[in-house]
Amino acid sequence: MTPRTQRLIGFVAFAAFVVFVAVLPAFVSDFKARDYSYVGIYLIALLGLNILTGYTGQISLGHGAFMAIGGYTTAILMAGNEEFGGPISGGMKDVWTLPIAGLVAGLVGLAFGIPALRLSGLYLALATFAIAVAMPSTVKRFEEFTGGGSGIQLFGTPELTGSISNVEILGVSLTPNDWMYYLAWSIALVAFAVAWLILRGRTGRAFRAVRDSETAAVSSGVSLARYKTLAFGISAAYAGVAGGLFAIASAFVNPDAFPIALSIYLLVGIVVGGLGGLSGLVFGAIFIFYLPLWAQGQDLGSLLPDRIIVETQKPGGAAIVYGVILILLMFVIPNGVGGLFRRVGQLISNRRYSRPK
Amino acid sequence: MLVAAAFDFSDFMQQVVSGLASGGIYALLALALVIIHRSTGVINFAQGEMATLSAYIAWTLIVNHGWSYWPAFVVTLALSFAGGIGIHRAVIRPVERGSVLRIVIVTIGLLVAINGFVIWKWGGEPQQLQGPFGTKTYDLGGVVVAAHDIGTIAVALGIVGLLWLFFRFTKVGLALRAAAVNPEEARLVGVRVTWMLALGWGLAATLGAVAGMLTAPTVGLDPQMMQAVLIYAFAAAVLGGIDSPIGAVVGGLLLGVLLNMLSYLSQYGAFDWFTEELRLPAALLIILAVLLVRPTGIFGRPEVKRV
Numbered sequence: 001m002t003p004r005t006q007r008l009i010g011f012v013a014f015a016a017f018v019v020f021v022a023v024l025p026a027f028v029s030d031f032k033a034r035d036y037s038y039v040g041i042y043l044i045a046l047l048g049l050n051i052l053t054g055y056t057g058q059i060s061l062g063h064g065a066f067m068a069i070g071g072y073t074t075a076i077l078m079a080g081n082e083e084f085g086g087p088i089s090g091g092m093k094d095v096w097t098l099p100i101a102g103l104v105a106g107l108v109g110l111a112f113g114i115p116a117l118r119l120s121g122l123y124l125a126l127a128t129f130a131i132a133v134a135m136p137s138t139v140k141r142f143e144e145f146t147g148g149g150s151g152i153q154l155f156g157t158p159e160l161t162g163s164i165s166n167v168e169i170l171g172v173s174l175t176p177n178d179w180m181y182y183l184a185w186s187i188a189l190v191a192f193a194v195a196w197l198i199l200r201g202r203t204g205r206a207f208r209a210v211r212d213s214e215t216a217a218v219s220s221g222v223s224l225a226r227y228k229t230l231a232f233g234i235s236a237a238y239a240g241v242a243g244g245l246f247a248i249a250s251a252f253v254n255p256d257a258f259p260i261a262l263s264i265y266l267l268v269g270i271v272v273g274g275l276g277g278l279s280g281l282v283f284g285a286i287f288i289f290y291l292p293l294w295a296q297g298q299d300l301g302s303l304l305p306d307r308i309i310v311e312t313q314k315p316g317g318a319a320i321v322y323g324v325i326l327i328l329l330m331f332v333i334p335n336g337v338g339g340l341f342r343r344v345g346q347l348i349s350n351r352r353y354s355r356p357k
Numbered sequence: 358m359l360v361a362a363a364f365d366f367s368d369f370m371q372q373v374v375s376g377l378a379s380g381g382i383y384a385l386l387a388l389a390l391v392i393i394h395r396s397t398g399v400i401n402f403a404q405g406e407m408a409t410l411s412a413y414i415a416w417t418l419i420v421n422h423g424w425s426y427w428p429a430f431v432v433t434l435a436l437s438f439a440g441g442i443g444i445h446r447a448v449i450r451p452v453e454r455g456s457v458l459r460i461v462i463v464t465i466g467l468l469v470a471i472n473g474f475v476i477w478k479w480g481g482e483p484q485q486l487q488g489p490f491g492t493k494t495y496d497l498g499g500v501v502v503a504a505h506d507i508g509t510i511a512v513a514l515g516i517v518g519l520l521w522l523f524f525r526f527t528k529v530g531l532a533l534r535a536a537a538v539n540p541e542e543a544r545l546v547g548v549r550v551t552w553m554l555a556l557g558w559g560l561a562a563t564l565g566a567v568a569g570m571l572t573a574p575t576v577g578l579d580p581q582m583m584q585a586v587l588i589y590a591f592a593a594a595v596l597g598g599i600d601s602p603i604g605a606v607v608g609g610l611l612l613g614v615l616l617n618m619l620s621y622l623s624q625y626g627a628f629d630w631f632t633e634e635l636r637l638p639a640a641l642l643i644i645l646a647v648l649l650v651r652p653t654g655i656f657g658r659p660e661v662k663r664v
Contacts, residue, residue: 059458115645118652122400124594127645133588134638141635264402264465271462316476316580323470327448330463334455 013279014192017214020154021185025178033181034249035289040184041245042285046269047188047195047278048238050172053267054275056231057211062128064262065135066236067109068255070243072139075152075253077101078159084144094154094161094248095183101244102237109236113229120214132263138253151254160251180249188244191238195278198234204302207231208276274338276292283337370500372621373614378506380613381513385568386583386590387597387605388517389561395537396557397449399460404466405587407444407562408569409580410471411437413479415570416486416578417514426489430570434563441562445555453554475580488574511573514569517606520560524602533557588637589616597646598657608655616640 080090273284490508598603
């Protein structure tokens with residue numbers, strides 16, 4: 001396959017996926033649409049994390065904290081924090097807060113990227129982990145700004161589009177759940193396209209050079225400082241937008257909405273989706289959203305004997321299933337779903353080109 | 358502001374001793390992380406849960422089967438050692454080739470699964486595991502210290518000493534170090550590298566078991582018991598330099614004392630913004646400050662890579 005046909009196939013697949021996303025709500029219940037919007041939100045966060053970890057090789061265990069920054073930016077701009085004694089009066093419509101959520105988180109990411117330049121590998125992992133660990137207690141500490149442990153309620157506020165009634169947009173009336181679905185997924189698809197554009201050119205090449213060998217990258221004139229901080233900034237901005245959408249979708253933020261486990265599951269998501277690839281991340285997002293629910297045992301299916309299903313419904317049983325599946329998955333698809341795609345693609349093209357003339 | 362008049366030396370020393378005791382536990386778990394990092398190249402996220410599982414095994418032997426403490430201690434260590442080797446053979450070895458992140462995800466899977474197993478088997482309610490040192494206190498020149506604290510420090514340092522002797526003076530210890538430093542050449546001179554790595558996991562699990570059994574009497578035995586301890590141990594290991602066993606021990610002890618000092622000073626109003634909730638973030642912030650000055654930890658050496 002020439003690069004050109006490869007790219008063509010990519011475009012066609014993306015267009016097909018856009019169509020699929022657009023018509024999906026017509027075929028599922030309204031309630032499911034809200035679930036799917038969370039998948040879109042996770043996809044945005046995973047795209048960002050993969051730019052940093054999969055493409056630039058910098059491990060982050062703290063992306064949940066950047067999501068929290070985005071989520072709180074959105075919530076504070078919408079509801080204000082005057083009721084807790086803060087200076088912001090709020091009143092901004094939810095959709096318009098999202099660029100600002102991305103910008104604020106991105107700036108924090110850039111600022112964090114500068115000291116992080118001195119660290120690499122596990123030391124960087126600890127540094128990023130530290131932000132994730134520090135986030136809940138910092139939020140609780142600055143109560144007058146964030147509402148403390150009880151968080152900020154957004155449900156029913158005039159700034160929240162479609163919290164109760166249907167949403168009229170472009171002459172179509174959408175239920176609140178469908179509105180959330182289309183909002184999350186249109187941003188996710190744009191984010192996907194933007195990530196692809198960033199990564200295909202000079203910047204993406206520099207990122208990959210830094211990942212594969214810092215020394216070699218520097219020797220060929222790639223500025224480590226510029227590209228590492230840039231990767232941090234872009235990645236955090238993605239997480240910020242995802243966090244803002246998360247706040248809108250759940251109509252609520254509090255410190256427990258962004259636990260340490262979230263940061264770790266985002267890492268799980270990119271490894272399952274495939275490091276250094278974009279399309280597999282859709283499966284990573286589906287995985288981290290659905291597997292915990294599925295492992296509760298409700299849909300465990302008739303494949304297993306009844307006795308085992310009863311046992312997994314005891315407390316802790318779901319976690320055992322989740323952990324074991326995670327381990328097995330790493331055995332079966334070492335390079336994630338994205339790696340599986342590439343493998344299949346290779347097999348097909350090998351067959352095609354090795355056929356005797 | 359700082360109220361110097363209220364300063365009480367014996368109170369201060371008491372805080373240092375109890376800080377050293379919790380620091381000893383961090384040091385043991387940090388050492389476990391360092392051993393696994395040296396052999397497998399990853400942070401073992403399941404280390405804390407493995408320790409919790411060991412503590413539950415000890416609890417079962419003591420409470421359900423009526424064993425006395427020390428036999429249960431020894432049997433738990435042996436079982437943990439075997440369990441560590443088993444984990445390496447069963448789930449780590451198959452993913453050892455390839456991306457490091459893949460091993461990280463497997464250890465996260467282990468964390469979730471072991472935690473689930475503990476809740477599934479023993480329930481989520483906290484249990485009581487008595488320590489072997491009782492609740493006596495001793496008065497050493499005006500400084501009141503708890504027997505449990507002294508015992509913890511003694512056991513932690515004793516284990517560290519034994520481990521040092523093992524690595525320094527036995528043939529297996531030498532082989533272990535060789536396998537960690539340079540697997541290819543170690544294999545050429547006849548070291549069975551795979552088994553050495555498994556042995557490393559066994560040792561780490563054993564260290565974790567000691568840490569778990571020492572933690573349970575003070576904070577209570579529950580499935581989430583070691584999660585905070587693991588974060589402290591991770592911080593301690595990184596502070597000391599992730600590849601340095603001495604660094605892990607020093608880092609653990611330093612961190613234990615540092616954390617106690619932070620809460621101690623705050624009661625004198627030195628940092629009145631400092632609440633118990635900010636303990637962990639503050640500790641991590643200090644460690645970050647250290648790392649910015651020394652990016653590979655206090656005892657770590659910068660890695661030299663050939664391109």
